[in-house]
Amino acid sequence: MDLVITLNEQAPLPLHRQLYDELRRAILTGRLLPKQRIPSTRALAKSLGISRATVTLSYEQLLSEGYLETTVGSGTFVCAQLPDDLLQSSPVESDRPFTQRPVPLSAYGMTLLAPELAKVRDSTLELNFSYGRPAFDHFPMDLWRRLLSRYCHLNPACMDYAADSGGYLPLRQAIAHYLSRARAVLCDPEQVIILNGSQQALDLITRLLVDRDDRVVLEDPGYLGARRTFLAHGATLHPVPVDQSGLMVQALADVQNAKLIYVTPSHQFPTGAVLSLPRRLELLSWAQKTGTIILEDDYDSEYRYGGRTNAQDNRPIPALQGLDIGQSVIYIGTFSKVLFPALRLGYVVVPPTLIDLITRAKWLCDRQSPLLEQYVLTDFINEGHLERHIRRMRSLYDQRRQCLVAALAQHLPNTVTILGENAGIHVMVKFHTHLSDAELLQRVTQMQVGLMSAQPCYLNAQSSSEFIFGYAELSESQIEEGIRRLALVLRS
Amino acid sequence: MDLVITLNEQAPLPLHRQLYDELRRAILTGRLLPKQRIPSTRALAKSLGISRATVTLSYEQLLSEGYLETTVGSGTFVCAQLPDDLLQSSPVESDRPFTQRPVPLSAYGMTLLAPELAKVRDSTLELNFSYGRPAFDHFPMDLWRRLLSRYCHLNPACMDYAADSGGYLPLRQAIAHYLSRARAVLCDPEQVIILNGSQQALDLITRLLVDRDDRVVLEDPGYLGARRTFLAHGATLHPVPVDQSGLMVQALADVQNAKLIYVTPSHQFPTGAVLSLPRRLELLSWAQKTGTIILEDDYDSEYRYGGRTNAQDNRPIPALQGLDIGQSVIYIGTFSKVLFPALRLGYVVVPPTLIDLITRAKWLCDRQSPLLEQYVLTDFINEGHLERHIRRMRSLYDQRRQCLVAALAQHLPNTVTILGENAGIHVMVKFHTHLSDAELLQRVTQMQVGLMSAQPCYLNAQSSSEFIFGYAELSESQIEEGIRRLALVLRS
Numbered sequence: 010m011d012l013v014i015t016l017n018e019q020a021p022l023p024l025h026r027q028l029y030d031e032l033r034r035a036i037l038t039g040r041l042l043p044k045q046r047i048p049s050t051r052a053l054a055k056s057l058g059i060s061r062a063t064v065t066l067s068y069e070q071l072l073s074e075g076y077l078e079t080t081v082g083s084g085t086f087v088c089a090q091l092p093d094d095l096l097q098s099s100p101v102e103s104d105r106p107f108t109q110r111p112v113p114l115s116a117y118g119m120t121l122l123a124p125e126l127a128k129v130r131d132s133t134l135e136l137n138f139s140y141g142r143p144a145f146d147h148f149p150m151d152l153w154r155r156l157l158s159r160y161c162h163l164n165p166a167c168m169d170y171a172a173d174s175g176g177y178l179p180l181r182q183a184i185a186h187y188l189s190r191a192r193a194v195l196c197d198p199e200q201v202i203i204l205n206g207s208q209q210a211l212d213l214i215t216r217l218l219v220d221r222d223d224r225v226v227l228e229d230p231g232y233l234g235a236r237r238t239f240l241a242h243g244a245t246l247h248p249v250p251v252d253q254s255g256l257m258v259q260a261l262a263d264v265q266n267a268k269l270i271y272v273t274p275s276h277q278f279p280t281g282a283v284l285s286l287p288r289r290l291e292l293l294s295w296a297q298k299t300g301t302i303i304l305e306d307d308y309d310s311e312y313r314y315g316g317r318t319n320a321q322d323n324r325p326i327p328a329l330q331g332l333d334i335g336q337s338v339i340y341i342g343t344f345s346k347v348l349f350p351a352l353r354l355g356y357v358v359v360p361p362t363l364i365d366l367i368t369r370a371k372w373l374c375d376r377q378s379p380l381l382e383q384y385v386l387t388d389f390i391n392e393g394h395l396e397r398h399i400r401r402m403r404s405l406y407d408q409r410r411q412c413l414v415a416a417l418a419q420h421l422p423n424t425v426t427i428l429g430e431n432a433g434i435h436v437m438v439k440f441h442t443h444l445s446d447a448e449l450l451q452r453v454t455q456m457q458v459g460l461m462s463a464q465p466c467y468l469n470a471q472s473s474s475e476f477i478f479g480y481a482e483l484s485e486s487q488i489e490e491g492i493r494r495l496a497l498v499l500r501s
Numbered sequence: 502m503d504l505v506i507t508l509n510e511q512a513p514l515p516l517h518r519q520l521y522d523e524l525r526r527a528i529l530t531g532r533l534l535p536k537q538r539i540p541s542t543r544a545l546a547k548s549l550g551i552s553r554a555t556v557t558l559s560y561e562q563l564l565s566e567g568y569l570e571t572t573v574g575s576g577t578f579v580c581a582q583l584p585d586d587l588l589q590s591s592p593v594e595s596d597r598p599f600t601q602r603p604v605p606l607s608a609y610g611m612t613l614l615a616p617e618l619a620k621v622r623d624s625t626l627e628l629n630f631s632y633g634r635p636a637f638d639h640f641p642m643d644l645w646r647r648l649l650s651r652y653c654h655l656n657p658a659c660m661d662y663a664a665d666s667g668g669y670l671p672l673r674q675a676i677a678h679y680l681s682r683a684r685a686v687l688c689d690p691e692q693v694i695i696l697n698g699s700q701q702a703l704d705l706i707t708r709l710l711v712d713r714d715d716r717v718v719l720e721d722p723g724y725l726g727a728r729r730t731f732l733a734h735g736a737t738l739h740p741v742p743v744d745q746s747g748l749m750v751q752a753l754a755d756v757q758n759a760k761l762i763y764v765t766p767s768h769q770f771p772t773g774a775v776l777s778l779p780r781r782l783e784l785l786s787w788a789q790k791t792g793t794i795i796l797e798d799d800y801d802s803e804y805r806y807g808g809r810t811n812a813q814d815n816r817p818i819p820a821l822q823g824l825d826i827g828q829s830v831i832y833i834g835t836f837s838k839v840l841f842p843a844l845r846l847g848y849v850v851v852p853p854t855l856i857d858l859i860t861r862a863k864w865l866c867d868r869q870s871p872l873l874e875q876y877v878l879t880d881f882i883n884e885g886h887l888e889r890h891i892r893r894m895r896s897l898y899d900q901r902r903q904c905l906v907a908a909l910a911q912h913l914p915n916t917v918t919i920l921g922e923n924a925g926i927h928v929m930v931k932f933h934t935h936l937s938d939a940e941l942l943q944r945v946t947q948m949q950v951g952l953m954s955a956q957p958c959y960l961n962a963q964s965s966s967e968f969i970f971g972y973a974e975l976s977e978s979q980i981e982e983g984i985r986r987l988a989l990v991l992r993s
Contacts, residue, residue, distance in 0.1 A: 075778035090779040118709035145657040154653035161646035165637040168841035209867035217610035286567035349660035351872035375701035380843035
């Protein structure tokens with residue numbers, strides 16, 4: 010039998026395993042045919058210049074797996090029971106030559122192929138005014154590690170399947186308390202469902218409430234992450250414009266049959282407008298009248314900077330959820346911006362009638378969020394670290410925000426309008442320039458400055474020369490240097 | 502003005518915050534009407550017996566939020582701009598009286614209401630032969646903590662959004678290597694997508710490939726977690742029977758237009774049968790011919806116990822994925838059973854044509870799996886801890902398995918047939934008894950023994966007196982005691 014087998018003594022894979030792989034491939038690709046006799050262990054060992062024990066090991070594995078069979082007295086053969094049709098239909102010689110047949114997709118799968126649903130690439134530029142990253146170097150990681158260690162002592166409770174897919178109950182209690190103190194959200198702990206960040210909240214809620222072609226109302230401009238989720242579910246988008254008091258609720262009067270309305274009332278994304286109280290009440294009234302569910306994304310409400318001296322004014326304004334008397338609001342919160350994004354912990358607060366359903370959905374989706382982190386976060390909140398960290402970050406971000414505003418005023422006098430600077434961790438800046446957004450982005454990129462145009466956030470409304478400046482992650486000197494370079498571009 | 506306000510000096514909430522809450526509620530529920538004048542700070546402080554500063558704090562907050570307004574010289578009033586219709590339509594006096602209007606659900610949401618999709622409650626019995634839990638007390642948690650500490654030193658890379666939603670590339674490389682060594686899975690690291698356990702893999706793949714009423718083929722009996730996922734997506738289930746060589750592939754000849762076939766070839770759940778090589782090849786051939794995607798769930802393939810003395814035989818048999826030459830197989834793996842369930846890390850290995858799509862889906866679902874754990878797991882694999890742990894657990898579980906088999910033979914001679922004992926971390930046991938499954942479960946429950954009937958795993962095929970015995974979590978003395986109690990029930 011002429012069987013070419015290549016073995017490499019330098020390779021990390023042991024020789025018997027290499028031989029096994031080669032013989033198996035030979036059988037599957039038809040180089041060795043069913044019932045074909047293969048060399049004896051002695052003969053093959055000799056021909057390959059390896060030990061007989063090595064060949065025996067390979068043969069035994071192939072025998073035990075049904076590739077080979079032995080007949081006493083006459084030798085070893087390729088198993089006769091291999092189905093002929095497979096061997097004949099693919100007598101391939103090369104390594105795994107893939108048939109490039111497209112996989113048939115579901116409607117959801119097909120929708121995801123749309124170019125606007127592609128993942129947005131993060132900028133890797135030196136001075137990146139990207140939105141959403143916190144000040145990583147100010148997170149109390151040592152403390153976090155100590156808390157992790159506390160539970161890393163063979164604690165089966167935090168290694169096991171969770172008793173409740175909705176999350177670790179003490180964490181839900183801690184969040185309910187925190188939300189009632191900080192956001193005037195009124196809920197029982199059971200209404201708080203722990204999820205993997207706000208994106209899973211958006212996805213699950215949309216999945217549970219929105220069918221293809223259902224109408225979803227959203228702010229224009231608005232948050233792309235939410236819009237993409239609604240698009241992925243095949244929803245019909247109904248954009249409503251935004252002004253300096255947030256969503257223009259009066260425009261809802263004509264909207265019929267909406268399943269869901271998505272809003273960012275604390276700090277409208279990207280304009281930074283705060284939804285006024287009268288509009289909040291009007292929105293709630295409209296939602297109750299029309300039976301529409303309000304999805305309130307409170308994504309960075311922790312950070313609010315007052316112009317007044319009274320510290321009381323720094324308190325974030327109350328959530329829609331707390332004003333609601335009709336079970337119309339689903340509230341979304343996340344720890345991605347307050348702690349760090351890779352933690353992947355967020356939550357929804359749902360009306361009591363939805364608790365069971367969303368818990369089931371979470372269970373079917375991915376069972377539960379990681380428990381160890383839930384234990385640690387519980388202590389982090391209950392021992393006061395969360396609110397302490399928020400206070401520290403609020404003052405840090407306030408400095409960075411003031412630095413950004415001052416740098417814009419100094420380097421670009423009369424060239425910019427700043428929006429939404431009283432809250433959150435970004436501002437929206439409108440430039441008075443003849444450059445197109447694309448030209449401007451191209452030029453700042455050359456200077457290693459990362460900026461995000463607000464244009465993709467717009468659906469119907471028009472925008473130009475509007476940019477989103479995240480400042481939480483950058484030091485004051487980085488902010489100043491970034492604006493200095495930007496000014497060079499804008500004044501050239 | 503007669504305004505009853507109850508404040509509690511013992512409550513943890515500061516008085517000014519309590520007062521703020523009470524006044525806000527009074528405005529929202531219509532006890533205080535728009536334009537109504539409210540008492541001066543001095544008057545209210547006096548009437549409530551609290552300091553004037555406290556009242557001022559509350560008023561300032563309400564002023565800043567637009568609930569109140571001041572007119573110079575004439576006092577403080579409830580804001581006139583509150584929309585009248587809301588206040589009139591809900592003149593509520595009590596605490597948050599919810600309108601119990603049902604939330605309109607999507608087709609997916611409606612499907613989830615089916616009773617068979619309710620979360621299965623875990624047993625809390627003393628001796629629980631539950632399926633799927635590893636030996637928690639044998640996990641090297643100290644080592645895991647040390648690895649965690651390694652990355653808990655202000656490492657922005659593992660705190661940030663991931664560059665790739667498909668997972669941390671070094672982890673994907675480590676898994677691809679491991680799978681090629683241990684499971685003969687052939688893939689590039691990019692084909693490995695990190696997900697939150699195998700349940701997210703099932704959910705995402707089904708979502709991307711299966712529309713309502715699409716046909717999904719599955720083993721009968723089979724794994725409930727998968728069946729529930731397919732049901733939740735509205736799939737039409739096509740069960741195919743199983744014998745001692747696994748899925749009866751010949752029964753597929755008549756099956757037309759299936760989108761997906763779900764199989765557990767290494768250790769069929771729950772029977773424990775191993776899909777024979779001829780059937781594997783036949784299955785692959787059928788899938789290629791019909792364009793059906795094979796979903797290969799390799800849920801506990803790490804554990805295989807040979808009857809022979811040769812250690813080589815303990816090696817798990819190769820996966821379908823490695824035999825496939827047509828991009829027909831999606832391979833699912835999980836660390837829930839090898840490490841611990843609460844970790845929530847698993848993966849799919851997809852054909853190259855699906856990499857982009859599933860990465861997009863993961864991004865839209867929940868952005869990424871937690872990064873810190875991915876860093877730690879990478880080191881755990883690359884430093885040899887994973888395979889060392891698997892070897893240790895294999896020998897531990899082998900002892901427990903032998904103990905279980907011996908105890909069954911000793912206490913229940915001629916009363917049991919044991920299936921699938923050569924692999925995995927459970928066996929299926931058929932009792933020769935006149936007791937119904939319900940009677941038997943009721944009696945063993947009274948003796949604090951947790952058992953799982955195999956009946957719910959069956960769709961068309963019939964079953965009785967078949968039970969699933971997970972043994973990984975129980976010590977030998979617990980196993981013996983459990984079987985002793987079971988024997989008391991069966992012999993009574």
